[in-house]
Amino acid sequence: MxxxxxxxxxxxxxxxxxxxxxxxxxxxxxxxxxxxxxxxxxxxxxxxxxxxxxDAGARQLKSGRSRMIGLAVPDISHWYFGRIARGVEEMANERDYGLIICSTSNSDPRREKRYFNLLRTRSIDGLVYTASREIAATDELMKIAESSSPIVLADEDVPGLDDVPSVTSTNYGGAQELGRHLRDLGHTRAVIIAGYAGLHSTVQRVRGIRESFPNALVLHGDFELASGYALASDLLANQVGFTALFASNDLMAIGAMRRLQEAGVRVPEDVSIVGFDDVDMASVVSPGLTTVRQDMLGIGRQSAELLIDAVEAGSTEGIQSIGLPVELVIRGSTAPPPS
Amino acid sequence: MxxxxxxxxxxxxxxxxxxxxxxxxxxxxxxxxxxxxxxxxxxxxxxxxxxxxxDAGARQLKSGRSRMIGLAVPDISHWYFGRIARGVEEMANERDYGLIICSTSNSDPRREKRYFNLLRTRSIDGLVYTASREIAATDELMKIAESSSPIVLADEDVPGLDDVPSVTSTNYGGAQELGRHLRDLGHTRAVIIAGYAGLHSTVQRVRGIRESFPNALVLHGDFELASGYALASDLLANQVGFTALFASNDLMAIGAMRRLQEAGVRVPEDVSIVGFDDVDMASVVSPGLTTVRQDMLGIGRQSAELLIDAVEAGSTEGIQSIGLPVELVIRGSTAPPPS
DNA sequence: CGCGATGTGCAAATCGAGTTGCAAGGCGAG
DNA sequence: CTCGCCTTGCAACTCGATTTGCACATCGCG
Missing domain, CATH: 1.10.260.40 (lambda repressor-like DNA-binding domains)
Structure with a gap:
């Protein structure tokens, strides 16, 4: 060699x-x-x-542009963020941009500094920021947003960054549909296993469901399977009476489903369960999970598109936020309540 | 704004x-x-x-290095490649390198050209190449490898690129363990749902299993759930008699399991099923899937490490390929054959 | 006092491509 | 023949950081 x-x-x-x-x-x-x-x-x-x-370096030096965009996600290996990443990558590629991954896992401040510096050093022309696990904008993020670097929020709105364009699912509408679905089946007593309290999407989803179930009990989990499992344990231990269980994502729904099934509760005969996302697993578990399909690929694609538009226009001025439609997917985990 | x-x-x-x-x-x-x-x-x-x-551009121009590495994967949204990506990202970050994602999905030659050009334009200092769905090296890849750009193969060896360092699982050993496990349980008639014929890992896994089941029937799938499902259908339609089913990955195993269960075959009472990978889903389906856990994170990390070592040494000379240990994970899908 | 040994700052060149003003040569049309 | 157009070259300068050669200190020590 x-x-x-x-x-x-x-x-x-x-x-x-x-x-x-x-x-x-x-x-x-x-x-x-x-x-x-x-x-x-x-x-x-x-x-x-x-x-x-x-030579890319020479070009970049002269033009001030790198033809690279960044994607900040909590964990690229998660199905959810992987889909977003793929969408972003596709669009970036179509528009002839490269994609740099910035993992924000464990929200290490040094890491955060590091990928915001990618913007400052002009290594990237813009950033798609996925704040799906953070309640509020960090100082560093605020600073960058104020400096008017091209940023687009994907999947989750961030309070305090109202001027920054975003691409999200219509969480409220999806949750409404789920609520109506179970109410129409005849359910009256529901529990909600929600995501992080304060997260914009969480608030929206809870609101949408409560339109049909105003008195639904609300618990908060961390989006992981284990958390759905644990919260279901709590429900059983406290003998909470309910026939409908809403989870803020599929993983928690599946975790809860397992726990209930282990306790001898039949799904959907005794309890109906619904999730949110439509992950691969949702169609593989039995019964299949009724859920709301989010277009994560689309969220990625559109975020990248808005971002690149902003980069090439030289400003985010006039870039409109987007709400992507979701779709109710009915599978075997929902049925009328026991009579 | x-x-x-x-x-x-x-x-x-x-x-x-x-x-x-x-x-x-x-x-x-x-x-x-x-x-x-x-x-x-x-x-x-x-x-x-x-x-x-x-300014990154100026630095890069002067130094000839971008402190970025590339990762070429078929599909970043797949669990499998997502794990690799995360490992690569972690190590890159630890060594203070950025990571650029190059999606090779649908093996579009224009795309391929595009990310190899990242090397040529010096946008990246090296490339981790994951060829997990390709049998042979493309011309473009050969050209790049010959030009001695720093490249490390992750997850899959590529025939014809023997000089290029690689990081893979010990597929042969893992398959041996699986074979012995089922043989020790008393099985004698087995079917193998393998991956792409000709793929290095496929060959190794089949060899490992056949050490215990020399006459196992071998079918080939495409690693997707649907393919396991379809091949199981074929087995049923042709009334093939077997009590052990080896799948080359978990997704095909789960697909096959579903099909068999739908046909009234009990797992593991009538048929034992094993997979490979240990994906999230493997512990969620029922029965839980016996499988071999691969350290995808480790593959990613080590690939990145070898690559960065090579980049900083200025040559891949003396860089040794690595085989990572795997671990047999026994769950509910395996049991002694019906007597 | 003077010698070399340090410490320290400045100007200029370098990396590779992109850009511009100016000029020169060639050609055809009037 | 000349005017104008097209093509092309040349030389110089830009982008921003890094690195060199050179020079001006200042200090210690014999």
């Missing part, structure tokens, strides 16, 4: 090989000045032959 | 504010030449106050 420092070609060398000046080569590429078609062809052929690609 | 083109500070401006030359500022930062402690302090204070960060 030879050394890894094989030097790439420079524009100089291409120009020399073609017997023209760098000016001409540059203009052939940019088209900002007319170039004789024959010369252009010769140059292009040499570029292909040599496999010349302009 | 003000305009998004708020200019970052330059070193020039810091120097001017401190009443010194850029040289001095640069040297206080790099420490490559002694600087008067008082002056240094004054400069540092100004840097903090202004929030100055050196």
């Amino acid at each position: 030879t050394d890894a420092t094989a030097k790439p070609w420079t524009m100089q060398q291409i120009a020399a090989a073609a017997g023209v000046s760098v000016t001409t080569v540059s203009h052939t590429l940019s088209g900002k000045r007319p170039v004789n078609p024959e010369t252009a062809l010769r140059i292009r052929r040499l570029i292909d032959e040599f496999g010349y690609v302009p | 003000t305009d998004a083109t708020a200019k970052p500070w330059t070193m020039q401006q810091i120097a001017a504010a401190a009443g010194v030359s850029v040289t001095t500022v640069s040297h206080t930062l790099s420490g490559k030449r002694p600087v008067n402690p008082e002056t240094a302090l004054r400069i540092r204070r100004l840097i903090d106050e202004f929030g100055y960060v050196p």
Whole structure:
């Protein structure tokens, strides 16, 4: 194996090989000045032959743009954020941008500083920020937002960042549909296993459900399967009477379902359970989980699109936030309550 | 909202504010030449106050390094690749590198060209390549490998790239353990739902299982749940007699399990099923799936580590490939065969 | 007092591409 | 022949950080 420092070609060398000046080569590429078609062809052929690609660093230095965007997510390995990431990556690729991943897991402040610095150092032209596990904006985030760096919030609105465009699901509408579905089946006594209290989406979902079940008991979990399991244990231990269980996401729904089933509670005969998200697992557990499908891919795609629009316009001025429609998916976990 | 083109500070401006030359500022930062402690302090204070960060493009241009690495994966939203990505991201972050995601889904050649160009343009210093769905190296990959750009293969060896260091699971060993486990339970008639034929990991896993079940029937799927489901249908339709079913990954195992259960086959009483990977879902389905846990996080971490070592050494010379241990996880889907 | 040894700052060059003003050569049309 | 247009080259400068050669201190010590 030879050394890894094989030097790439420079524009100089291409120009020399073609017997023209760098000016001409540059203009052939940019088209900002007319170039004789024959010369252009010769140059292009040499570029292909040599496999010349302009140096990204030099370009970035001159233009002030890196053609990279960042994506800040709590944990890229989560299904949920993975879908968002894929959407962002797709759109970035379509618009010819690269994608840099910034993991915010365990909200280490040093990490946070590090990826906001990507904006400051101009390593990225903009940032898609997914704050799905944070109640409020951190100081650092506020500072960046105030400096008017191009930022788009994906999946979750952040209080205090009202001027920053966002792309979210219509949580309220989805929750309404879930509520009506179970009310129409005849349920009257419901429990809600919600997400973090204070999180915008949590508030919306609880509100939507309570439109049909004004007195539903509300518990708060952390979106993980274990948390649904534990909260269901609490419900059983306290002999809470209910026939409908709303969980703020599928993982908690599935955790709760397991716990209830282990206790001999039949789903959906004794208790109906619904989730939110429509993860892969929702259709695999038995019974299949009735849920609300969120278009995470779409959230990713649209966030990236808004962001790149803002980057290329040079401002987020006039960029509208987007609410994406959701879809009720009825499976086997819901049925009329026991009579 | 003000305009998004708020200019970052330059070193020039810091120097001017401190009443010194850029040289001095640069040297206080790099420490490559002694600087008067008082002056240094004054400069540092100004840097903090202004929030100055050196421009990435300029740095990259001068140094020839971007302090970014790339990760090429088929689909970032898959659990499997998401775990790898997280591992890579963690290690990159620890070594103070950024991570650029290159999605190779649907193996669009234009996409492929695009992320290999990241290497050529020096946007990234090296690439972690996950070829888990490809049998052979593409021309483009061969070209890049020959050009001795720093590359590490993660999760899957690629035939023809023997000089490129790789980090993989010990597929053979894991499959051996699975085979022995079912043989020890008393099974004698087995079917293998393998991955893509020709894939290195597939070959290893089949070999490992066949050590215990030399005559096992081998079918090939595409790693997706639906494919396990469909192949199980085929088995049922053809009345193939077996009491043990090996799937090359958990998703196919779960798909097959569902199909068998729908047909009234009891798991594990009538048929034992095992998978590979230990995905989240494996512990959620019922019965829980016996499987082999792969350390995807570790694969990601170690790949990134090898890569960064190679980048900083300037060559992949002397970098050793790694095989990561796996662990047999016994759950409810395996039991002695019906007598 | 003077010598070398340090410490310290400045100006200038460098990395590779993008851009501009100016000028030169070639060509066709009037 | 000349005017104007098209093509192209040249030289110079920009982007911002890093690094060099050079020079001016200042200090200790014989």
